Amino acid sequence: MRTILAAALAGLVLSAGVAHAGDPDKGKSVFNKCKSCHMIGPNAKTRVGPELNGIVGRPMGSVEGFHYSKELKEMGEAGGVWDADKLNAYIKKPKAMIPHGRMPFPGLANDQQRDDLVAYLKQFAADGSQAQ
Structure with a gap:
């Protein structure tokens, strides 16, 4: 299982470097699809899904108090970072x-919407503060 996870992580690393030009303002609207399970911002809390503050650069499966799948926890333990x-x-x-x-x-199949959503998520630090 660890070999499969390591291979999956390696494949993701090899795909890194692809430029994603997203619009964070449009990403905020796309995030509406995520709000029923996730929160982001200064008062974000874990709900059905983990809060997403500081997700970019955070180890996978690492929000304290959230019950992740075994696979996601193992990816984080193997060094996987979002x-x-x-x-x-x-x-x-x-x-x-x-x-x-x-x-x-x-x-979410739409490439531009995903890029916009990721650009929006990238704005938030671990404490929920938002870069301007």
Whole structure:
């Protein structure tokens, strides 16, 4: 299992470097699809899904108090860190990246909407403050 996870992480790393030009203002609107499970910002809390403050650069499966799937926890323990490319791939089709993951969202096929959403998420620091 660890070999498969390591291979999946390696594939994601190899895909890194792809430029994603997203509009964070449009991404805020796209985030409305995520709000029923996730929060972001100064008062964000874990709900059905983990809060997303500081997601870019955060180790995978690391929000304290959230019950992650075994796969996602193992990816984090193996050194997996969320970056723009990994987030984009995960948002596109979560079950393709983490087959036994807990996120019920089927995915977001629209490339530009994913880029916009990731640009929006990147604005938030771990404390929920938003870069201007």
